[in-house]
Amino acid sequence: MQFQQLQYFVAVAETRHFTRAADLVHVAQPSLSQQIKALERELGADLFLRARGNITLTDAGEALLPLARRILADADTARHEVQELAQLRSGRVRLGATPSLCTGLLPDVLRAFHDRYPGIRLLIEESGSHDLVRELARGALDLALVVLPLPTPSPALTTVELLREDLVVVSSPDAPAPGTGRTVRISDLEGERLVMFRHGYDLRELTVAACRAEGFEPVFAVEGGEMDAVLGFVRAGLGVAVVPRMVATRSGRGLRVTPLARPGLHRVIALAHRSDVAPPRAARELQRMLLER
Numbered sequence: 001m002q003f004q005q006l007q008y009f010v011a012v013a014e015t016r017h018f019t020r021a022a023d024l025v026h027v028a029q030p031s032l033s034q035q036i037k038a039l040e041r042e043l044g045a046d047l048f049l050r051a052r053g054n055i056t057l058t059d060a061g062e063a064l065l066p067l068a069r070r071i072l073a074d075a076d077t078a079r080h081e082v083q084e085l086a087q088l089r090s091g092r093v094r095l096g097a098t099p100s101l102c103t104g105l106l107p108d109v110l111r112a113f114h115d116r117y118p119g120i121r122l123l124i125e126e127s128g129s130h131d132l133v134r135e136l137a138r139g140a141l142d143l144a145l146v147v148l149p150l151p152t153p154s155p156a157l158t159t160v161e162l163l164r165e166d167l168v169v170v171s172s173p174d175a176p177a178p179g180t181g182r183t184v185r186i187s188d189l190e191g192e193r194l195v196m197f198r199h200g201y202d203l204r205e206l207t208v209a210a211c212r213a214e215g216f217e218p219v220f221a222v223e224g225g226e227m228d229a230v231l232g233f234v235r236a237g238l239g240v241a242v243v244p245r246m247v248a249t250r251s252g253r254g255l256r257v258t259p260l261a262r263p264g265l266h267r268v269i270a271l272a273h274r275s276d277v278a279p280p281r282a283a284r285e286l287q288r289m290l291l292e293r
Helices: 003-015 018-025 029-043 059-083 097-105 107-114 129-137 184-193 204-211 228-235 246-248 281-291
Strands: 046-052 053-058 090-098 120-126 145-150 158-171 193-197 219-225 241-244 258-259 266-272
Touching: 003 018, 003 029, 018 029, 046 158, 053 059, 090 097, 090 129, 090 281, 097 107, 097 120, 097 129, 097 219, 097 228, 097 241, 097 246, 097 258, 107 120, 107 266, 129 145, 129 158, 129 266, 145 158, 145 281, 158 204, 158 228, 158 246, 158 281, 184 204, 193 204, 193 241, 204 241, 219 228, 228 241, 246 258, 266 281
Parallel strands: 090 120, 090 145, 193 219
Antiparallel strands: 046 053, 145 266, 158 241, 158 258, 158 266
């Protein structure tokens, strides 16, 4: 089995078309087809069901695809690691983070990292913890900032707690203050219309679970937004939202910020990476800066 054959196989699996796959990997289509057939002979199984205008994966192809992607991702990481110049003057870091962390925690840390290592490319992926864990496991990310506990615990990942962050309630200054005006209890939200994040947001699950623990179902004025959209809807007076204190502090313009009464709500942020592969050198330096922030 050759590395190049796996590249060709993944290209066909993703495009479901031999000619388009050949264009993607910059090789003649007959050469690509020959290499795929050689790979199938090596493995003793067909990887694709071939019909005019319809290329699908066999069971063997489905089994090979995630393994091939991981091998290619690991090889790409190894290539970038070896090609890094002394003093971290080149390279890249692939960092995943939840959208609220991209708004609150990361800007200052990434600015400090970029000032120190301007030659390092920073590739950021915003998503929920569930998606980030999956991307880490398949080698598409070097590091990820996730919310604990993980939606699906994975022994293949190492996590280090980074911080515990309080959640607060934000509302429009033009609307009546929620709760007592000085603090808000979760039970006070029963009479409030909430601006709610889309499904997959860690903050959505945490807020809904807290309301249900108090014996009521939250009422949504609007739902489905990302962080910036949620804050904008709150500013417009559509409802209130539960957000991280760090986000509220950075984006508090035009918002009333009210703490939650004790015991309140908080979330645990952790830095995660694969257990079986050490992060590249540049990623390890960013990891150090995050842990020392």
